[in-house]
Amino acid sequence: MRRLRHAKIVATLGPASSDLATIRALFDAGADVFRLNFSHGTHTQHQERLELIRRVERETGRPIGVLLDLQGPKLRVGSFAAGPIHLEAGAAFRLDLDPAPGDERRVSLPHPEIFAALKPDTDLLIDDGKIRLRVEACGTDFAATHVIAGGVLSERKGVNVPDVLLPISALTEKDRRDLDFGLTLGVDWVALSFVQRPEDMQELRDIVQGRAGVMAKLEKPAAIESLAAVVALCDAVMVAIAGQIMQVACSTAFTVGDDPR
Numbered sequence: 687m688r689r690l691r692h693a694k695i696v697a698t699l700g701p702a703s704s705d706l707a708t709i710r711a712l713f714d715a716g717a718d719v720f721r722l723n724f725s726h727g728t729h730t731q732h733q734e735r736l737e738l739i740r741r742v743e744r745e746t747g748r749p750i751g752v753l754l755d756l757q758g759p760k761l762r763v764g765s766f767a768a769g770p771i772h773l774e775a776g777a778a779f780r781l782d783l784d785p786a787p788g789d790e791r792r793v794s795l796p797h798p799e800i801f802a803a804l805k806p807d808t809d810l811l812i813d814d815g816k817i818r819l820r821v822e823a824c825g826t827d828f829a830a831t832h833v834i835a836g837g838v839l840s841e842r843k844g845v846n847v848p849d850v851l852l853p854i855s856a857l858t859e860k861d862r863r864d865l866d867f868g869l870t871l872g873v874d875w876v877a878l879s880f881v882q883r884p885e886d887m888q889e890l891r892d893i894v895q896g897r898a899g900v901m902a903k904l905e906k907p908a909a910i911e912s913l914a915a916v917v918a919l920c921d922a923v924m925v926a927i928a929g930q931i932m933q934v935a936c937s938t939a940f941t942v943g944d945d946p947r
Contacts, residue, residue: 694718696753699735700726706738713742719751719875724864725760736871751875753901754868756861758879759854761845763812764794770840773833779819781810782828788841795829795845803850804829813843851908856886862893869897877901877924882908887919 697717703709709720720739722732736752743750767787773779780792783801788794795801804824810831811818817839819831856878857865865876878890881902890900899921902909909916917923 689716689718694751696721698723704731704735704738706741709735709738710742710745713746713750717750719753721753721755721877722868722873723755724861724868725755725757729864729867732868733871736873752873753875753877754864754873754898755877755903756864756879757858758856758861758903759852759858761795761797761800761847762842763839763845764788764796765841766793766839770838772838773817773836775833775836777833777836779831779833780828781819781831793839797845798826799852799854800845800847800850801826801829803847803852805850808847808850809834811846811848812839813837815846817843846905848907851882855889856880856882857889857893865890865893869894873898875899875901875922877903879903880905881916882906884912884915884919887916891919 695716696719697703697712698721699709700723703712712720720735722735724732739750739752763781764785765787767789771788771790773790778791781795782792783794783796783798784792785794785796801824804821806821806823808821808824809818810821810829816835816837817833818835820834821829821831823830868876876890876894876898878886878900881887881904887900887902894900900919901922901924902916902920903924904910904913904916
């Protein structure tokens with residue numbers, strides 16, 4: 687059952703798609719690689735999914751790729767005293783290290799590494815970019831911002847600082863445990879989240895030591911600035927951003943790679 691196409695299809699497995707029948711149906715429908723998202727689920731659940739994938743592989747006689755997608759650093763706001771808040775465009779909003787529950791005026795951001803890297807006019811994206819804040823003033827323990835794009839904000843939503851190089855490793859302690867577990871199981875690919883610099887990919891390669899292919903997830907403009915060097919250390923790239931940066935990423939990746947397919 688050779689598939690005569692250059693493009694490959696990656697299917698992410700989750701709670702609704704982790705039984706043998708569904709995995710086989712996804713494979714029959716054209717999935718070439720199954721992604722195990724280690725942002726969710728337990729080691730036991732991922733092991734069960736991988737064993738089912740290998741069973742389908744044996745029954746069909748066709749290799750199936752398994753991709754371990756590492757979670758990466760998770761930067762999140764704290765809690766709110768009275769539940770979700772609504773931020774209006776133009777309103778002032780403060781982020782700080784105070785662990786007290788927040789309100790419409792402020793919230794905790796328990797990540798001093800973010801404050802250490804911020805500067806005025808930096809944008810912060812919260813909840814997958816639904817909320818956009820612009821920094822007016824900042825220090826080692828706070829950022830005074832105003833709301834560019836508002837909306838409802840609930841506790842523990844993720845924070846992204848796309849235009850800042852943060853002084854943190856792309857590999858967390860959780861990632862290292864997940865990586866060791868996945869390599870023991872025999873995954874075929876490992877995707878690294880939060881890549882900012884070539885050194886992030888080199889660190890991953892040093893750990894993997896050829897036991898799986900390594901993939902960079904291009905999510906940060908900082909990675910684009912060193913894209914040729916990042917791609918040179920990868921076996922593949924995953925473009926997880928949109929717009930002009932995505933076009934630059936794809937163009938550069940294809941230029942330095944051996945085969946754009």
